[in-house]
Amino acid sequence: MIPLSAYTAVSAVLFTTGLLGVLVRRNFIIVLMSVEMMLNAANINLVAFSHYLESMSGQLVALFVIAIAAGEAAVGLAIIIVVFRGKISTNVDEMNLLKW
Amino acid sequence: MVLVFFAYFALVSIAAGILVVALRHPVHCALALLALLLHVSGLFILLNAEFLWAVQVIVYVGAILVLYLFVLMLMNLKTDERYFHPSALYFVGPSVLGAVYVLYLLLQSPFDGAKGTAPASVVLQDGDTYAVGIKMFSDHILQFEIVGIFLLGAIIGAIVLAKTPKALDPEKERS
Numbered sequence: 053m054i055p056l057s058a059y060t061a062v063s064a065v066l067f068t069t070g071l072l073g074v075l076v077r078r079n080f081i082i083v084l085m086s087v088e089m090m091l092n093a094a095n096i097n098l099v100a101f102s103h104y105l106e107s108m109s110g111q112l113v114a115l116f117v118i119a120i121a122a123g124e125a126a127v128g129l130a131i132i133i134v135v136f137r138g139k140i141s142t143n144v145d146e147m148n149l150l151k152w
Numbered sequence: 153m154v155l156v157f158f159a160y161f162a163l164v165s166i167a168a169g170i171l172v173v174a175l176r177h178p179v180h181c182a183l184a185l186l187a188l189l190l191h192v193s194g195l196f197i198l199l200n201a202e203f204l205w206a207v208q209v210i211v212y213v214g215a216i217l218v219l220y221l222f223v224l225m226l227m228n229l230k231t232d233e234r235y236f237h238p239s240a241l242y243f244v245g246p247s248v249l250g251a252v253y254v255l256y257l258l259l260q261s262p263f264d265g266a267k268g269t270a271p272a273s274v275v276l277q278d279g280d281t282y283a284v285g286i287k288m289f290s291d292h293i294l295q296f297e298i299v300g301i302f303l304l305g306a307i308i309g310a311i312v313l314a315k316t317p318k319a320l321d322p323e324k325e326r327s
Contacts, residue, residue, distance in 0.1 A: 054158050056263045059195070061255055062162045066169050066188075068251040072244065073173035076236055081178050081224060085185050088216065089169055092192050095204075103199040107268025108275075108287040111201050112295075115284070118204075118211050119299045123306030125216045129223045130313035136227050 059100035067093035080135070080142040084128045091121045158198055165191040182221050189213050200272055203281040 066089060073086030095114045102110025135147060168188035175181045193208040275283045288296055 054155060054198070057259050057261055058158065058162070059199075060258045060261075060263070062166065062195070064251065064254055064258055065166050066192075068247065068254075069166070069169040069173055072247065075243070077173065078236070079178055081220065082172070082181050085172055085181055085220065088185065088212075089172060089188060092189065092212075095208075096192060096195055099196055099199050099201050099204060101263075103201070103272070104263070105265055105268055106271040108270045108283050109268070109292075111204055111280075111284055112288055112292050114201075114204055115207060115288070116295060116299050118207055119303060122211055122216055123303055125219055126306050126310040127313065129219055130310040132223060132227070133314045142227070 056100055056104045059096060063093045063096040063100070066090075066096070078143050078145060080132055080144050080147070081129075083144060084125065084132075087124070088121060091117055154198060157194070161191045161194040161198065165195070178224050179221070182217065182224060185220075186213060186217055189217065200275060201280055203284045 070086040070089035070093060073089065074083050077083055077086065095117055098110040098114040098117070100110075102108065102114075132142060136142060165188050168184045168191065171184035172181050172188060175184060189208060189212045193205045193212075196202075196205040196208060270283060270287075
């Protein structure tokens, strides 16, 4: 039997890697991919607790997180297309139109 | 046997996650993300969540990742030479140390709590899909509707954002 803390450990490692990707990478698309990775880490946590605490609610919340991730990907990629059409590169350092 | 599968899924997903952050070319990163998502779905199987496994493979791998790859191919990105922030090294070390400490704390904790009403035997009797469906359409129906509205808003927002902008009044533009 695998202890619950093993799943939370995997989830924590994945989340930290995704956070590092968001902070460190410069390409906007890879930043979005790292956000997906963080959402997946949260999903592992939710499903693991749902299994070990014998409650279905965790799996439902994980399902909703997947739906939110789909919406986030759609809107984020649309923003990338708009930015790229305006001849701005996808480097997050050069995207500062809204910065005051 | 379960332990072997758990170790495989966990180690490969962590390795794929590191590759997503570390690889230089965006398409390679997307393929590493594919490996990550598939192995995370394997972890869901080990946790008796077959429905979430199917949703993960269909929605994440089939829809979201294909959308990412589609945009990557559409935009024909060139790889930049310096792809890390130069100040990265200042916080990579402390963050790795902090993560190791959090890992230590996690592995110490027994994580016990009040049990719910769905032990594995009850879930396995009718299947995970049945249990998720019953729970979703009885207790969580409001959240389900909210997610539906949210997805509609996201679709409309994506269409509005990505549409080719036109001049508001073509007559006035010409004069």
